[in-house]
Amino acid sequence: MRIVEKAQLMSAPEIDRTLQRLAHQIVEKSGGTKHLALIGVRRRGVPLAQRIAQAMRGIDGVDVPVGTLDITLYRDDLSKVAPQAVLQSSDIAFGVDGMDLVLVDDVLYTGRTIRAAMNGLFDLGRPQRVSLCVLIDRGHREMPIEAQFVGRTVQTSDTEIIEVRLREIDNEERVVLVDRQEP
Amino acid sequence: MTFRFRDLLALEPLSADELTFLLDQSRPFQTIQRNPLKKLATLRGKTVALAFFENSTRTRISFGTAASRLGADTMNLQAESSSVKKGESLLDTVQTLDAMKPDCLVMRHASSGAADFVARHLDIPVINAGDGTHEHPSQGLLDALTIRDRLGKIDNLNVTILGDLQHSRVARSNIHLLGKFGCRFTLCGPAMWVPRELEKIAAPGVSIRRVFKLEEALDDADVVLVLRVQTERMHEPSISNEDYVLGYQLNAERLRRAKPNALVLHPGPMNRGSEITPEVADGPQSCVLEQVTNGIAVRMALLFLLISSAPEDGSDPQTVVKEEPPPQRNRRSTDKKDLSHASD
Numbered sequence: 001m002r003i004v005e006k007a008q009l010m011s012a013p014e015i016d017r018t019l020q021r022l023a024h025q026i027v028e029k030s031g032g033t034k035h036l037a038l039i040g041v042r043r044r045g046v047p048l049a050q051r052i053a054q055a056m057r058g059i060d061g062v063d064v065p066v067g068t069l070d071i072t073l074y075r076d077d078l079s080k081v082a083p084q085a086v087l088q089s090s091d092i093a094f095g096v097d098g099m100d101l102v103l104v105d106d107v108l109y110t111g112r113t114i115r116a117a118m119n120g121l122f123d124l125g126r127p128q129r130v131s132l133c134v135l136i137d138r139g140h141r142e143m144p145i146e147a148q149f150v151g152r153t154v155q156t157s158d159t160e161i162i163e164v165r166l167r168e169i170d171n172e173e174r175v176v177l178v179d180r181q182e183p
Numbered sequence: 184m185t186f187r188f189r190d191l192l193a194l195e196p197l198s199a200d201e202l203t204f205l206l207d208q209s210r211p212f213q214t215i216q217r218n219p220l221k222k223l224a225t226l227r228g229k230t231v232a233l234a235f236f237e238n239s240t241r242t243r244i245s246f247g248t249a250a251s252r253l254g255a256d257t258m259n260l261q262a263e264s265s266s267v268k269k270g271e272s273l274l275d276t277v278q279t280l281d282a283m284k285p286d287c288l289v290m291r292h293a294s295s296g297a298a299d300f301v302a303r304h305l306d307i308p309v310i311n312a313g314d315g316t317h318e319h320p321s322q323g324l325l326d327a328l329t330i331r332d333r334l335g336k337i338d339n340l341n342v343t344i345l346g347d348l349q350h351s352r353v354a355r356s357n358i359h360l361l362g363k364f365g366c367r368f369t370l371c372g373p374a375m376w377v378p379r380e381l382e383k384i385a386a387p388g389v390s391i392r393r394v395f396k397l398e399e400a401l402d403d404a405d406v407v408l409v410l411r412v413q414t415e416r417m418h419e420p421s422i423s424n425e426d427y428v429l430g431y432q433l434n435a436e437r438l439r440r441a442k443p444n445a446l447v448l449h450p451g452p453m454n455r456g457s458e459i460t461p462e463v464a465d466g467p468q469s470c471v472l473e474q475v476t477n478g479i480a481v482r483m484a485l486l487f488l489l490i491s492s493a494p495e496d497g498s499d500p501q502t503v504v505k506e507e508p509p510p511q512r513n514r515r516s517t518d519k520k521d522l523s524h525a526s527d
Binding site for chain 1: 208210211214215218219220221222223224225484487
């Protein structure tokens, strides 16, 4: 199988502008940031959440806590994760009871990751509200899950893959659409 | 990295990287112990068989709790009330258990090598929860995790192990683990409990010395691992409890000879007033209760790792197992003939 890059969906400045907009939307929609917190879903949701929090600091000095969540233990497809799932620690240093939480992830696809993340969050307490922020929504949902804050919606076929590459993890910064092709 | 073993039978064949991986994988489970809701559904529908052919309270409860916090069910076999009493062989017993289709077998047995033997006959992962005087790998891991949390590292430490080393599988697992990180060992106890062969059990290059005076053994220690005085094994030639207390009890005054922040570990159950004074057992240097808490995290990590990476029903388990030669080959160098009852 060959992996072919079909298109660049976002450049580095576009990612940056999108995150700025998402930060504004979250602050605007949450109506008061007192109980607001961001939860980055490992791995690429983590730097995205941190950058959104950074952008919020630029919006009248809003300082929201950021936590990270590893969903490996909550997956519904462990036996299919080849060959072994490597765990990372979740790090949420604040109580989630009564909080207004925004889950942050890079790509929303089947919705299973978010289902798992919500299970993980509810083991920590009872948030007042959980919403979802993603950089890309590519459709093909298998769960009744929608994002409240979306960077960009992209129509894809199910052989295509969206790769979000972030400088913190991938040493480059862009979003690309790739396709798996039989040789 | 991926873990190349289907079973966890001993720490001796594991590399420093593999041991570090197991310790790292235990960390997320330490976090979960602090959650208001400690139960996961990760291994829902899986069954862990706990077969304890030798008495155990804390290890059995710890593995059972680890399994239930991962959402798995357990089946319990205790030798005291089982067919073992009626003369069934070890292999028949575990094959009967296996026929009930558990996804993992955790076993303790009084004979060194028993878990290894069973693992060669079963397709499911086997975790050794203590075999004779050979090893107690999950205890070695939880001790190392506790040390790493407190001191920030497990490299190049001076480790003093105190007590009945001859029978101690805990001591052996600790030496095999910490020895791979450059730790130096001082083994101390009455001479008949610290046989010369112990100097050679670790890989070449690991420093192990025997010292028969406690004060001398504690000098410069970073970690003091106190083993239980096993009164049930105090047959001739032996030492009276009074003499043991006089010569080898860890008390506050003696502990001052170790480094100021030296840790005190004990695998339990403790005999207060015998091998350790209450002052030390309850003091700031004692890690005894952290060891118990960390035990659950380590065992959750092991169950998760081995069960989630075991092949699903229907596939050939051999494809996973046979990638590496059996790691358990040369593991019983000092214990080969020793089927005596173990400590800890």
